Amino acid sequence: MSAARGGPRRGGRRRASRIDPARLAAYRALRRVSGDDAFANLTGVEEFSRLEGRDADFATELLHGTCRLMGTYDRIIAAASGRRLTALQPEVIDVLRLGAHQVFSMRVPDHAAVAASVDLAREVIGERVTGLVNAVTRKLTKDSLDAWTERLSRDESVFEALAIRHHHPAWIVRSFADALGVEPDDPELAAALEADNIAPRTALAVRPGLAEVDDLVAHGAEPIPDAPYGAWFSGDPGRIPEVITGRAGVQDPGSQRSAQMLAEATAPDGPWLDICAGPGGKAALLAGLAQEAGTRLVASEKAPHRAELVRQALRTYPTRPPVVVADGTASPWRAGAFAKVMADVPCSGLGALRRRPEARWRKTPEDLADLVPLQRALLGSALEALMPGGIAAYVTCSPHLPETTGVVEHVLGERSGFSIEYEHQLWPHRDGTDAMFCALIRREGPRSST
Numbered sequence: 001m002s003a004a005r006g007g008p009r010r011g012g013r014r015r016a017s018r019i020d021p022a023r024l025a026a027y028r029a030l031r032r033v034s035g036d037d038a039f040a041n042l043t044g045v046e047e048f049s050r051l052e053g054r055d056a057d058f059a060t061e062l063l064h065g066t067c068r069l070m071g072t073y074d075r076i077i078a079a080a081s082g083r084r085l086t087a088l089q090p091e092v093i094d095v096l097r098l099g100a101h102q103v104f105s106m107r108v109p110d111h112a113a114v115a116a117s118v119d120l121a122r123e124v125i126g127e128r129v130t131g132l133v134n135a136v137t138r139k140l141t142k143d144s145l146d147a148w149t150e151r152l153s154r155d156e157s158v159f160e161a162l163a164i165r166h167h168h169p170a171w172i173v174r175s176f177a178d179a180l181g182v183e184p185d186d187p188e189l190a191a192a193l194e195a196d197n198i199a200p201r202t203a204l205a206v207r208p209g210l211a212e213v214d215d216l217v218a219h220g221a222e223p224i225p226d227a228p229y230g231a232w233f234s235g236d237p238g239r240i241p242e243v244i245t246g247r248a249g250v251q252d253p254g255s256q257r258s259a260q261m262l263a264e265a266t267a268p269d270g271p272w273l274d275i276c277a278g279p280g281g282k283a284a285l286l287a288g289l290a291q292e293a294g295t296r297l298v299a300s301e302k303a304p305h306r307a308e309l310v311r312q313a314l315r316t317y318p319t320r321p322p323v324v325v326a327d328g329t330a331s332p333w334r335a336g337a338f339a340k341v342m343a344d345v346p347c348s349g350l351g352a353l354r355r356r357p358e359a360r361w362r363k364t365p366e367d368l369a370d371l372v373p374l375q376r377a378l379l380g381s382a383l384e385a386l387m388p389g390g391i392a393a394y395v396t397c398s399p400h401l402p403e404t405t406g407v408v409e410h411v412l413g414e415r416s417g418f419s420i421e422y423e424h425q426l427w428p429h430r431d432g433t434d435a436m437f438c439a440l441i442r443r444e445g446p447r448s449s450t
Protein backbone atom coordinates (compact mmCIF):
# COMPACT_ATOMS: atom_id res chain seq x y z
CA MET A 1 0.00 0.00 0.00
CA SER A 2 1.58 3.29 -1.05
CA ALA A 3 1.62 6.22 1.34
CA ALA A 4 -0.39 8.26 -1.16
CA ARG A 5 -3.20 5.70 -1.31
CA GLY A 6 -3.25 4.16 2.11
CA GLY A 7 -1.89 6.96 4.20
CA PRO A 8 1.52 7.42 5.69
CA ARG A 9 3.90 4.49 6.05
CA ARG A 10 4.00 2.83 9.45
CA GLY A 11 7.50 1.38 9.13
CA GLY A 12 8.43 -2.22 9.80
CA ARG A 13 8.77 -2.18 13.59
CA ARG A 14 5.90 -3.08 15.88
CA ARG A 15 4.49 0.01 17.57
CA ALA A 16 2.96 0.34 20.99
CA SER A 17 0.13 2.31 19.40
CA ARG A 18 -1.63 1.26 16.18
CA ILE A 19 -2.19 4.89 15.31
CA ASP A 20 0.10 6.36 12.73
CA PRO A 21 1.69 9.64 13.82
CA ALA A 22 0.26 11.66 10.93
CA ARG A 23 -3.39 10.89 11.73
CA LEU A 24 -2.79 11.42 15.43
CA ALA A 25 -1.11 14.79 14.78
CA ALA A 26 -3.94 15.80 12.41
CA TYR A 27 -6.48 14.89 15.11
CA ARG A 28 -4.64 16.95 17.75
CA ALA A 29 -4.46 19.91 15.41
CA LEU A 30 -8.14 19.61 14.48
CA ARG A 31 -9.11 19.52 18.17
CA ARG A 32 -7.35 22.87 18.62
CA VAL A 33 -9.06 24.31 15.55
CA SER A 34 -12.57 23.14 16.41
CA GLY A 35 -12.27 23.32 20.21
CA ASP A 36 -10.05 26.39 20.79
CA ASP A 37 -10.67 28.43 17.63
CA ALA A 38 -7.03 28.00 16.59
CA PHE A 39 -6.00 28.73 12.99
CA ALA A 40 -5.43 25.57 10.97
CA ASN A 41 -2.37 26.95 9.16
CA LEU A 42 -0.52 27.90 12.35
CA THR A 43 -1.64 24.87 14.34
CA GLY A 44 -0.55 22.55 11.55
CA VAL A 45 2.93 24.05 11.54
CA GLU A 46 3.22 23.47 15.30
CA GLU A 47 1.65 20.01 15.51
CA PHE A 48 3.42 18.62 12.42
CA SER A 49 6.91 19.88 13.24
CA ARG A 50 8.06 16.38 14.20
CA LEU A 51 6.64 14.73 11.08
CA GLU A 52 8.70 14.30 7.96
CA GLY A 53 8.11 13.93 4.24
CA ARG A 54 5.01 11.94 3.39
CA ASP A 55 3.72 11.99 6.96
CA ALA A 56 3.86 15.79 7.05
CA ASP A 57 2.19 16.07 3.62
CA PHE A 58 -0.52 13.58 4.61
CA ALA A 59 -1.26 15.32 7.91
CA THR A 60 -1.37 18.76 6.27
CA GLU A 61 -3.78 17.64 3.55
CA LEU A 62 -5.90 15.82 6.12
CA LEU A 63 -6.14 18.86 8.43
CA HIS A 64 -6.58 21.55 5.78
CA GLY A 65 -8.98 19.54 3.64
CA THR A 66 -11.08 18.57 6.65
CA CYS A 67 -11.28 22.20 7.82
CA ARG A 68 -12.17 23.48 4.34
CA LEU A 69 -15.10 21.07 3.89
CA MET A 70 -16.06 20.89 7.57
CA GLY A 71 -19.60 22.26 7.23
CA THR A 72 -20.43 19.79 4.47
CA TYR A 73 -18.88 16.86 6.33
CA ASP A 74 -20.89 17.83 9.42
CA ARG A 75 -24.15 17.61 7.48
CA ILE A 76 -23.16 14.23 6.07
CA ILE A 77 -22.09 12.92 9.49
CA ALA A 78 -25.39 14.06 11.01
CA ALA A 79 -27.31 12.28 8.24
CA ALA A 80 -25.18 9.13 8.45
CA SER A 81 -25.42 8.92 12.25
CA GLY A 82 -29.11 9.78 12.32
CA ARG A 83 -28.50 12.36 15.08
CA ARG A 84 -27.97 16.05 15.42
CA LEU A 85 -24.30 16.91 15.56
CA THR A 86 -24.79 18.47 19.00
CA ALA A 87 -25.75 15.01 20.30
CA LEU A 88 -22.24 13.75 19.54
CA GLN A 89 -19.16 14.25 21.71
CA PRO A 90 -16.87 16.92 20.13
CA GLU A 91 -13.92 14.50 20.07
CA VAL A 92 -16.02 11.93 18.21
CA ILE A 93 -17.11 14.56 15.68
CA ASP A 94 -13.47 15.41 14.93
CA VAL A 95 -12.54 11.73 14.44
CA LEU A 96 -15.50 11.38 12.06
CA ARG A 97 -14.59 14.59 10.19
CA LEU A 98 -11.08 13.25 9.58
CA GLY A 99 -12.58 9.92 8.51
CA ALA A 100 -14.91 11.73 6.10
CA HIS A 101 -12.04 13.55 4.46
CA GLN A 102 -10.09 10.31 3.99
CA VAL A 103 -13.14 8.56 2.54
CA PHE A 104 -14.30 11.37 0.24
CA SER A 105 -11.32 13.43 -0.72
CA MET A 106 -8.05 11.53 -0.24
CA ARG A 107 -6.85 8.44 -2.01
CA VAL A 108 -7.24 6.30 1.09
CA PRO A 109 -9.05 2.97 0.48
CA ASP A 110 -12.38 2.79 2.32
CA HIS A 111 -11.35 -0.13 4.54
CA ALA A 112 -8.17 1.73 5.59
CA ALA A 113 -10.13 4.92 6.38
CA VAL A 114 -12.65 3.01 8.49
CA ALA A 115 -9.97 0.99 10.35
CA ALA A 116 -7.83 4.09 10.97
CA SER A 117 -10.84 6.03 12.32
CA VAL A 118 -11.76 3.23 14.71
CA ASP A 119 -8.13 2.91 15.89
CA LEU A 120 -7.93 6.67 16.38
CA ALA A 121 -11.19 6.76 18.34
CA ARG A 122 -9.98 3.95 20.60
CA GLU A 123 -6.67 5.70 21.22
CA VAL A 124 -7.90 9.25 21.87
CA ILE A 125 -11.40 8.66 23.32
CA GLY A 126 -11.85 5.06 24.38
CA GLU A 127 -13.25 1.68 23.43
CA ARG A 128 -16.86 2.72 24.14
CA VAL A 129 -17.12 4.94 21.01
CA THR A 130 -15.49 2.58 18.52
CA GLY A 131 -18.80 0.92 17.56
CA LEU A 132 -20.36 4.27 16.69
CA VAL A 133 -17.29 5.46 14.77
CA ASN A 134 -17.13 2.16 12.89
CA ALA A 135 -20.82 2.30 11.93
CA VAL A 136 -20.84 5.95 10.84
CA THR A 137 -17.58 5.80 8.88
CA ARG A 138 -18.75 2.65 7.11
CA LYS A 139 -21.96 4.42 6.17
CA LEU A 140 -19.98 7.32 4.70
CA THR A 141 -18.22 4.90 2.35
CA LYS A 142 -21.53 3.78 0.80
CA ASP A 143 -21.69 6.85 -1.48
CA SER A 144 -19.41 9.39 -3.11
CA LEU A 145 -19.21 12.98 -1.84
CA ASP A 146 -21.20 14.14 -4.89
CA ALA A 147 -23.94 11.59 -4.22
CA TRP A 148 -24.18 12.64 -0.56
CA THR A 149 -24.31 16.36 -1.34
CA GLU A 150 -26.87 15.86 -4.15
CA ARG A 151 -29.10 13.93 -1.80
CA LEU A 152 -28.73 16.40 1.08
CA SER A 153 -29.36 19.42 -1.14
CA ARG A 154 -32.42 17.99 -2.94
CA ASP A 155 -35.10 19.64 -0.79
CA GLU A 156 -33.14 22.74 0.12
CA SER A 157 -33.52 26.32 -1.15
CA VAL A 158 -31.37 27.25 -4.13
CA PHE A 159 -28.72 29.04 -2.02
CA GLU A 160 -28.66 26.31 0.61
CA ALA A 161 -28.23 23.68 -2.12
CA LEU A 162 -25.30 25.60 -3.63
CA ALA A 163 -23.83 25.98 -0.16
CA ILE A 164 -23.90 22.21 0.35
CA ARG A 165 -22.57 21.37 -3.12
CA HIS A 166 -19.72 23.90 -2.99
CA HIS A 167 -18.89 23.76 0.71
CA HIS A 168 -19.71 27.30 1.90
CA PRO A 169 -22.24 28.74 4.36
CA ALA A 170 -25.35 29.91 2.50
CA TRP A 171 -24.93 33.58 3.50
CA ILE A 172 -21.54 33.66 1.76
CA VAL A 173 -23.06 32.09 -1.37
CA ARG A 174 -25.65 34.90 -1.37
CA SER A 175 -22.96 37.50 -0.81
CA PHE A 176 -20.90 36.24 -3.77
CA ALA A 177 -24.00 36.15 -6.02
CA ASP A 178 -24.76 39.78 -5.09
CA ALA A 179 -21.19 40.91 -5.68
CA LEU A 180 -20.97 39.11 -9.03
CA GLY A 181 -24.43 40.40 -9.97
CA VAL A 182 -25.54 36.93 -11.10
CA GLU A 183 -28.51 34.63 -10.53
CA PRO A 184 -27.83 31.55 -8.41
CA ASP A 185 -27.94 29.23 -11.44
CA ASP A 186 -25.19 31.18 -13.22
CA PRO A 187 -22.14 28.90 -13.64
CA GLU A 188 -19.91 31.80 -12.62
CA LEU A 189 -21.20 31.60 -9.05
CA ALA A 190 -20.23 27.93 -8.85
CA ALA A 191 -16.81 28.79 -10.30
CA ALA A 192 -16.29 31.54 -7.69
CA LEU A 193 -17.19 29.13 -4.86
CA GLU A 194 -15.05 26.30 -6.21
CA ALA A 195 -12.04 28.64 -6.49
CA ASP A 196 -12.15 28.96 -2.69
CA ASN A 197 -11.71 25.20 -2.40
CA ILE A 198 -8.24 25.29 -3.94
CA ALA A 199 -5.26 26.52 -1.90
CA PRO A 200 -3.55 29.43 -3.70
CA ARG A 201 0.00 29.45 -5.04
CA THR A 202 2.51 31.49 -3.07
CA ALA A 203 3.22 34.89 -4.62
CA LEU A 204 6.17 37.11 -3.84
CA ALA A 205 6.62 40.83 -4.42
CA VAL A 206 9.91 42.71 -4.64
CA ARG A 207 10.39 46.00 -2.83
CA PRO A 208 10.90 48.51 -5.65
CA GLY A 209 14.45 49.82 -5.77
CA LEU A 210 15.73 47.00 -3.54
CA ALA A 211 15.28 43.96 -5.82
CA GLU A 212 14.06 42.96 -9.28
CA VAL A 213 11.67 40.19 -10.29
CA ASP A 214 14.63 38.62 -12.12
CA ASP A 215 16.38 38.18 -8.76
CA LEU A 216 13.45 36.01 -7.66
CA VAL A 217 13.39 34.18 -11.00
CA ALA A 218 17.03 33.26 -10.40
CA HIS A 219 15.79 31.27 -7.37
CA GLY A 220 13.17 29.40 -9.41
CA ALA A 221 10.25 31.88 -9.16
CA GLU A 222 8.05 32.58 -12.19
CA PRO A 223 7.04 36.12 -13.22
CA ILE A 224 3.31 36.86 -12.77
CA PRO A 225 1.74 38.35 -15.92
CA ASP A 226 0.47 41.91 -15.30
CA ALA A 227 2.23 42.07 -11.91
CA PRO A 228 5.43 44.10 -12.46
CA TYR A 229 6.70 43.41 -8.94
CA GLY A 230 5.40 39.87 -8.49
CA ALA A 231 6.50 36.26 -9.01
CA TRP A 232 4.97 32.88 -8.21
CA PHE A 233 7.09 30.63 -6.05
CA SER A 234 6.77 26.94 -5.16
CA GLY A 235 8.60 26.03 -2.01
CA ASP A 236 9.60 27.76 1.18
CA PRO A 237 9.92 31.51 0.55
CA GLY A 238 11.81 31.80 3.83
CA ARG A 239 14.83 30.33 2.05
CA ILE A 240 15.05 33.07 -0.61
CA PRO A 241 17.81 35.60 0.20
CA GLU A 242 15.68 38.55 -1.00
CA VAL A 243 12.89 37.53 1.43
CA ILE A 244 15.33 36.94 4.30
CA THR A 245 16.87 40.38 3.85
CA GLY A 246 13.58 42.27 3.41
CA ARG A 247 14.07 43.06 -0.28
CA ALA A 248 11.00 40.98 -1.16
CA GLY A 249 8.03 39.55 0.71
CA VAL A 250 5.07 37.23 0.34
CA GLN A 251 2.11 39.13 -1.13
CA ASP A 252 -0.94 38.16 -3.17
CA PRO A 253 -0.98 39.74 -6.64
CA GLY A 254 -4.35 41.36 -5.81
CA SER A 255 -2.74 43.28 -2.94
CA GLN A 256 0.15 44.22 -5.19
CA ARG A 257 -2.30 45.54 -7.77
CA SER A 258 -4.14 47.84 -5.34
CA ALA A 259 -0.85 49.42 -4.19
CA GLN A 260 0.28 49.74 -7.81
CA MET A 261 -3.04 51.38 -8.85
CA LEU A 262 -2.67 54.03 -6.16
CA ALA A 263 1.01 54.62 -6.97
CA GLU A 264 0.33 55.03 -10.70
CA ALA A 265 -2.59 57.46 -10.28
CA THR A 266 -1.79 61.09 -11.01
CA ALA A 267 -1.69 63.40 -7.99
CA PRO A 268 -0.09 66.62 -6.79
CA ASP A 269 3.36 66.56 -5.25
CA GLY A 270 3.26 65.59 -1.61
CA PRO A 271 3.73 62.73 0.85
CA TRP A 272 1.74 59.50 0.82
CA LEU A 273 -0.02 57.92 3.81
CA ASP A 274 -1.02 54.32 4.63
CA ILE A 275 -3.56 54.59 7.48
CA CYS A 276 -4.03 50.83 8.17
CA ALA A 277 -0.52 49.64 7.47
CA GLY A 278 -0.08 46.52 9.61
CA PRO A 279 1.52 44.08 8.96
CA GLY A 280 3.07 46.15 6.18
CA GLY A 281 2.68 44.31 2.86
CA LYS A 282 1.25 47.24 0.93
CA ALA A 283 3.34 49.76 2.84
CA ALA A 284 6.47 47.87 1.76
CA LEU A 285 5.49 48.17 -1.90
CA LEU A 286 4.24 51.76 -1.58
CA ALA A 287 7.38 52.90 0.24
CA GLY A 288 9.57 51.91 -2.72
CA LEU A 289 7.14 53.34 -5.26
CA ALA A 290 6.93 56.62 -3.30
CA GLN A 291 10.72 56.90 -3.30
CA GLU A 292 10.78 56.27 -7.05
CA ALA A 293 8.18 59.05 -7.40
CA GLY A 294 10.41 61.40 -5.43
CA THR A 295 8.30 61.48 -2.29
CA ARG A 296 7.92 59.48 0.93
CA LEU A 297 5.41 57.25 2.66
CA VAL A 298 4.14 57.63 6.22
CA ALA A 299 2.86 54.30 7.57
CA SER A 300 0.29 54.40 10.36
CA GLU A 301 -1.30 51.56 12.33
CA LYS A 302 -3.46 51.37 15.44
CA ALA A 303 -2.11 48.15 17.00
CA PRO A 304 1.43 48.65 18.38
CA HIS A 305 2.50 45.04 17.70
CA ARG A 306 1.34 45.34 14.11
CA ALA A 307 3.14 48.68 13.75
CA GLU A 308 6.27 46.77 14.78
CA LEU A 309 5.63 44.33 11.92
CA VAL A 310 5.41 47.31 9.56
CA ARG A 311 8.82 48.53 10.82
CA GLN A 312 10.19 45.06 10.09
CA ALA A 313 8.69 45.07 6.59
CA LEU A 314 10.28 48.47 5.87
CA ARG A 315 13.62 47.82 7.58
CA THR A 316 15.68 47.39 4.43
CA TYR A 317 14.88 50.76 2.83
CA PRO A 318 17.97 52.95 3.30
CA THR A 319 15.70 55.93 4.05
CA ARG A 320 13.29 54.28 6.44
CA PRO A 321 9.73 55.54 6.15
CA PRO A 322 8.27 56.74 9.46
CA VAL A 323 5.89 54.31 11.17
CA VAL A 324 3.44 55.80 13.66
CA VAL A 325 0.94 54.19 16.02
CA ALA A 326 -2.37 56.01 15.62
CA ASP A 327 -6.10 55.39 15.54
CA GLY A 328 -7.00 56.22 11.96
CA THR A 329 -10.58 57.11 12.88
CA ALA A 330 -9.36 59.98 15.10
CA SER A 331 -7.95 61.87 12.08
CA PRO A 332 -4.55 62.31 13.74
CA TRP A 333 -3.00 64.00 10.66
CA ARG A 334 -3.22 67.58 9.49
CA ALA A 335 -6.23 67.77 7.14
CA GLY A 336 -5.21 68.03 3.49
CA ALA A 337 -1.57 67.03 4.13
CA PHE A 338 -1.24 64.01 1.80
CA ALA A 339 -1.23 63.54 -1.97
CA LYS A 340 -2.14 59.84 -1.78
CA VAL A 341 -3.72 57.79 1.00
CA MET A 342 -4.09 54.01 1.23
CA ALA A 343 -7.04 52.87 3.39
CA ASP A 344 -6.72 49.06 3.41
CA VAL A 345 -9.34 48.64 6.09
CA PRO A 346 -10.08 45.74 8.47
CA CYS A 347 -12.75 43.61 6.79
CA SER A 348 -14.55 40.27 6.88
CA GLY A 349 -11.81 38.64 4.79
CA LEU A 350 -14.37 36.87 2.58
CA GLY A 351 -11.96 37.46 -0.32
CA ALA A 352 -9.24 35.27 1.17
CA LEU A 353 -11.21 32.15 2.17
CA ARG A 354 -8.98 29.94 0.01
CA ARG A 355 -6.02 30.88 2.24
CA ARG A 356 -7.56 29.99 5.61
CA PRO A 357 -9.12 26.54 5.54
CA GLU A 358 -11.48 26.97 8.53
CA ALA A 359 -12.34 30.65 8.07
CA ARG A 360 -15.60 30.34 6.12
CA TRP A 361 -17.27 28.34 8.92
CA ARG A 362 -16.30 30.85 11.61
CA LYS A 363 -17.48 34.06 10.00
CA THR A 364 -21.02 35.30 10.46
CA PRO A 365 -23.00 38.19 8.96
CA GLU A 366 -23.00 39.68 12.49
CA ASP A 367 -19.24 40.33 12.15
CA LEU A 368 -20.20 43.12 9.77
CA ALA A 369 -22.10 45.04 12.45
CA ASP A 370 -18.88 46.44 13.92
CA LEU A 371 -16.81 46.44 10.77
CA VAL A 372 -18.92 48.64 8.51
CA PRO A 373 -18.98 51.68 10.87
CA LEU A 374 -15.20 51.32 11.35
CA GLN A 375 -14.67 51.09 7.59
CA ARG A 376 -16.77 54.22 7.02
CA ALA A 377 -14.87 56.14 9.68
CA LEU A 378 -11.49 55.10 8.28
CA LEU A 379 -12.43 56.03 4.72
CA GLY A 380 -13.83 59.38 5.93
CA SER A 381 -10.58 60.05 7.76
CA ALA A 382 -8.52 59.04 4.69
CA LEU A 383 -10.46 61.51 2.53
CA GLU A 384 -9.95 64.33 5.06
CA ALA A 385 -6.19 63.70 4.93
CA LEU A 386 -6.13 64.30 1.14
CA MET A 387 -4.91 67.58 -0.33
CA PRO A 388 -6.96 69.08 -3.21
CA GLY A 389 -6.42 66.92 -6.31
CA GLY A 390 -5.15 64.04 -4.14
CA ILE A 391 -6.34 60.45 -4.40
CA ALA A 392 -7.23 57.73 -1.89
CA ALA A 393 -7.45 53.96 -2.36
CA TYR A 394 -10.21 52.24 -0.36
CA VAL A 395 -9.29 48.54 -0.27
CA THR A 396 -10.90 45.43 1.24
CA CYS A 397 -9.97 41.77 0.97
CA SER A 398 -13.66 41.06 0.53
CA PRO A 399 -16.23 41.20 -2.23
CA HIS A 400 -19.10 41.65 0.27
CA LEU A 401 -21.09 44.64 -1.05
CA PRO A 402 -21.93 46.26 2.32
CA GLU A 403 -18.21 46.68 3.01
CA THR A 404 -17.12 47.53 -0.56
CA THR A 405 -19.35 49.77 -2.71
CA GLY A 406 -21.74 50.16 0.24
CA VAL A 407 -19.09 51.95 2.32
CA VAL A 408 -17.85 54.06 -0.60
CA GLU A 409 -21.39 55.21 -1.50
CA HIS A 410 -22.22 56.00 2.11
CA VAL A 411 -19.07 58.02 2.76
CA LEU A 412 -19.24 59.95 -0.53
CA GLY A 413 -22.96 60.54 0.06
CA GLU A 414 -22.05 62.46 3.22
CA ARG A 415 -19.61 64.90 1.61
CA SER A 416 -19.09 66.84 -1.58
CA GLY A 417 -15.93 67.46 -3.55
CA PHE A 418 -14.95 63.80 -4.04
CA SER A 419 -15.52 61.44 -6.96
CA ILE A 420 -14.88 57.77 -7.71
CA GLU A 421 -12.21 57.50 -10.37
CA TYR A 422 -11.94 53.72 -10.50
CA GLU A 423 -13.69 50.80 -8.85
CA HIS A 424 -12.83 47.16 -9.38
CA GLN A 425 -13.49 43.80 -7.77
CA LEU A 426 -10.90 41.06 -8.34
CA TRP A 427 -11.82 37.35 -8.01
CA PRO A 428 -9.80 34.15 -7.63
CA HIS A 429 -11.71 32.43 -10.46
CA ARG A 430 -11.30 35.36 -12.85
CA ASP A 431 -7.99 36.92 -11.92
CA GLY A 432 -6.10 34.25 -9.96
CA THR A 433 -5.89 36.71 -7.03
CA ASP A 434 -7.66 37.05 -3.71
CA ALA A 435 -11.06 38.76 -4.08
CA MET A 436 -9.69 42.27 -3.40
CA PHE A 437 -11.87 45.32 -3.88
CA CYS A 438 -10.23 48.64 -4.75
CA ALA A 439 -11.82 52.06 -5.26
CA LEU A 440 -9.77 55.13 -6.13
CA ILE A 441 -11.43 58.31 -4.87
CA ARG A 442 -10.27 61.74 -6.01
CA ARG A 443 -10.54 64.98 -4.08
CA GLU A 444 -11.43 67.83 -6.44
CA GLY A 445 -8.58 70.19 -7.24
CA PRO A 446 -5.59 70.54 -9.51
CA ARG A 447 -3.68 67.27 -9.91
CA SER A 448 -0.26 67.91 -11.29
CA SER A 449 1.27 64.57 -12.18
CA THR A 450 3.91 62.93 -9.96
Ligand SMILES: C[S@@+](CC[C@H](N)C(=O)[O-])C[C@H]1O[C@@H](n2cnc3c(N)ncnc32)[C@H](O)[C@@H]1O
Nearest residue numbers: 276277278279280281282302327328344345346
Ligand atom coordinates in the same frame (compact mmCIF):
# COMPACT_ATOMS: atom_id res chain seq x y z
C1 LIG B 1 -6.44 44.67 6.32
S1 LIG B 1 -5.30 45.05 7.52
C2 LIG B 1 -4.13 46.02 6.63
C3 LIG B 1 -3.17 45.19 5.82
C4 LIG B 1 -1.96 46.00 5.36
N1 LIG B 1 -2.36 47.15 4.61
C5 LIG B 1 -1.01 45.16 4.53
O1 LIG B 1 -1.06 45.23 3.30
O2 LIG B 1 -0.20 44.43 5.12
C6 LIG B 1 -6.09 46.27 8.49
C7 LIG B 1 -5.22 46.86 9.57
O3 LIG B 1 -5.94 47.96 10.14
C8 LIG B 1 -5.61 48.02 11.51
N2 LIG B 1 -6.64 48.84 12.19
C9 LIG B 1 -7.80 48.44 12.77
N3 LIG B 1 -8.46 49.50 13.27
C10 LIG B 1 -7.71 50.59 13.01
C11 LIG B 1 -7.85 51.97 13.28
N4 LIG B 1 -8.91 52.44 13.95
N5 LIG B 1 -6.87 52.81 12.88
C12 LIG B 1 -5.78 52.34 12.22
N6 LIG B 1 -5.59 51.04 11.94
C13 LIG B 1 -6.54 50.18 12.32
C14 LIG B 1 -5.56 46.58 11.95
O4 LIG B 1 -4.82 46.44 13.14
C15 LIG B 1 -4.89 45.94 10.73
O5 LIG B 1 -3.51 45.89 10.92
